[in-house]
Amino acid sequence: MEFTRPRGTKDFLFDEMRRRKEAESLLRNVFENYGYQEIQTPLFEELKLFTTKSGEEIVDQLYNFKDKSDRELALRPEITAPVARLYLNELEKTASKPIKLYYYGSCFRYERPQKGRFRQFWQFGCELIGAKSPEGEAEVIAMCNASIKKLGITTADININHLGIIRGLFAHFGIDVATQRELMIVIDKGDKDLLKESLIGENPIIDNAELNEILLELIDLVGDKSILPQIEALVKGYEEAEEAFAEFKELIETLDSSKVSNYTLNLGVARGLDYYTGIVFEVYVPELGAQKQICGGGTYGLVKVFGGQEVTSTGFAFGFDRLMNAMEELTEQKELESNINVFIAPISDDVRFKAFEIAQTLRENDIATDIDLTRRKFKKLMNYANNKKVKNVAIIGAKDLEDGKITIKNMESGEQSLVNLDEIVSYLKGE
RNA sequence: GCCGGGGUAGGGUAGGCGGUCAUCCUACGGGACUGUGGAUCCUGUGACUCGGGUUCGAAUCUCGGCCCCGGCCCCA
Numbered sequence: 001m002e003f004t005r006p007r008g009t010k011d012f013l014f015d016e017m018r019r020r021k022e023a024e025s026l027l028r029n030v031f032e033n034y035g036y037q038e039i040q041t042p043l044f045e046e047l048k049l050f051t052t053k054s055g056e057e058i059v060d061q062l063y064n065f066k067d068k069s070d071r072e073l074a075l076r077p078e079i080t081a082p083v084a085r086l087y088l089n090e091l092e093k094t095a096s097k098p099i100k101l102y103y104y105g106s107c108f109r110y111e112r113p114q115k116g117r118f119r120q121f122w123q124f125g126c127e128l129i130g131a132k133s134p135e136g137e138a139e140v141i142a143m144c145n146a147s148i149k150k151l152g153i154t155t156a157d158i159n160i161n162h163l164g165i166i167r168g169l170f171a172h173f174g175i176d177v178a179t180q181r182e183l184m185i186v187i188d189k190g191d192k193d194l195l196k197e198s199l200i201g202e203n204p205i206i207d208n209a210e211l212n213e214i215l216l217e218l219i220d221l222v223g224d225k226s227i228l229p230q231i232e233a234l235v236k237g238y239e240e241a242e243e244a245f246a247e248f249k250e251l252i253e254t255l256d257s258s259k260v261s262n263y264t265l266n267l268g269v270a271r272g273l274d275y276y277t278g279i280v281f282e283v284y285v286p287e288l289g290a291q292k293q294i295c296g297g298g299t300y301g302l303v304k305v306f307g308g309q310e311v312t313s314t315g316f317a318f319g320f321d322r323l324m325n326a327m328e329e330l331t332e333q334k335e336l337e338s339n340i341n342v343f344i345a346p347i348s349d350d351v352r353f354k355a356f357e358i359a360q361t362l363r364e365n366d367i368a369t370d371i372d373l374t375r376r377k378f379k380k381l382m383n384y385a386n387n388k389k390v391k392n393v394a395i396i397g398a399k400d401l402e403d404g405k406i407t408i409k410n411m412e413s414g415e416q417s418l419v420n421l422d423e424i425v426s427y428l429k430g431e
Numbered sequence: 432g433c434c435g436g437g438g439u440a441g442g443g444u445a446g447g448c449g450g451u452c453a454u455c456c457u458a459c460g461g462g463a464c465u466g467u468g469g470a471u472c473c474u475g476u477g478a479c480u481c482g483g484g485u486u487c488g489a490a491u492c493u494c495g496g497c498c499c500c501g502g503c504c505c506c507a
Contacts, residue, residue, distance in 0.1 A: 007497085007498065007499085050507080057507090060432095061507080081507085109506080111506070112432080112503090112505085114501070115500080115502090117506085275507095290502085377465085378467070379464075381467095382467055382468040385468070387468090387469085393467085395467070397466055409468090411468070411469095414468085
């Protein structure tokens with residue numbers, strides 16, 4: 001009988017697992033440092049939760065199934081919708097705002113797997129619910145930036161846009177929602193030639209030369225905050241777009257006071273989704289090629305889509321696996337030390353019980369201890385301890401025990417000393 | 432959904448126009464060596480991804496499945 005794991009899923013073991021846990025713990029520290037609290041939501045939800053958010057089309061990309069009661073369910077493809085659902089169920093009427101939540105968990109998408117894309121993948125993200133201000137957005141971006149820095153990902157570039165600007169223009173020119181969506185999809189592709197074709201080609205999506213001109217110039221604007229005056233000039237006279245621009249500018253100013261500097265204003269970031277209402281941002285690590293995006297987020301009014309009271313939220317999610325790829329690419333991968341502080345090697349059978357007694361004492365004192373479970377010969381045990389790169393070996397021999405001592409050998413230096421039984425803990429801790 | 436390259440002991444590999452016990456390294460077990468490791472030697476266990484086809488004979492040729500690695504499409 002042959003067992004294989006499903007395509008696009010992955011096994012993780014030992015060193016890779018430890019690196020992931022380390023990164024996970026660094027991220028938790030950062031998020032909690034910003035006042036976020038961890039939550040967990042189920043791995044599967046009603047299918048409708050996701051189709052309501054993103055439309056029927058996404059069923060193609062979901063792992064969905066019927067359970068034994070004939071309910072249509074789906075493995076979650078992302079965690080923003082489940083969090084919005086949780087908010088409606090548990091928090092809307094009880095918690096004082098703003099509510100700061102973060103999560104870490106696996107998501108599932110039925111897509112063709114490739115480098116940096118798996119069918120089961122992990123997201124580490126947050127939602128800031130009910131803080132309608134540029135400061136909230138700036139804080140979220142600052143936290144995103146702090147996370148990246150903490151992980152040693154030095155080349156990340158945060159690309160920020162404010163969708164209110166373009167939506168304001170759409171509103172001014174009375175563009176219907178379907179047309180807006182069509183154009184946003186083109187913008188999101190990031191293909192400038194295709195965009196040009198769609199705006200000023202033979203069959204423009206929007207039949208309005210003035211708007212098309214503005215959009216063409218606007219979406220091409222990418223750069224640091226020195227492009228703000230150019231944006232301002234383009235939206236001048238279009239009231240709603242001007243308001244959004246003012247917010248955008250405030251956000252940038254707040255970012256500056258939060259000492260975030262590695263961002264790019266990029267009016268071409270669209271994130272293709274209808275429910276984003278304010279800023280959107282994506283973080284790129286160029287070294288990762290086609291899968292360079294490690295993070296995406298923005299400000300949205302999703303809760304209303306699910307039938308709650310309108311509330312503004314800002315959130316983002318890291319593609320955790322891609323963070324790991326970026327770290328591998330950009331940081332020195334130092335060899336990991338053994339988890340085990342001391343390996344207990346009984347020389348002969350008659351001291352085995354004593355050896356276990358010592359092991360138990362060490363473990364009770366929080367010293368990570370391994371002990372021989374194979375009854376191998378002493379020499380093999382030394383070999384084993386060496387291969388495992390254990391820091392110390394406690395040699396338990398009858399001769400030493402007669403004097404109430406054991407030998408502790410430091411495997412790195414090769415030095416060893418006789419230690420009294422009642423001093424083992426302090427000896428190992430004191431090193 | 433589409434296109435390329437792959438799959439040989441636990442890990443890493445050689446062989447590949449069919450033909451003696453399938454190569455080597457490493458890991459693992461035993462021993463040389465009955466209280467001291469990264470060494471040496473001897474020895475043992477252990478593999479041709481699965482299924483069909485061609486053939487006297489298939490790891491090798493052929494078709495299909497599964498999985499892996501890339502690249503598209505897509506990416507809420």
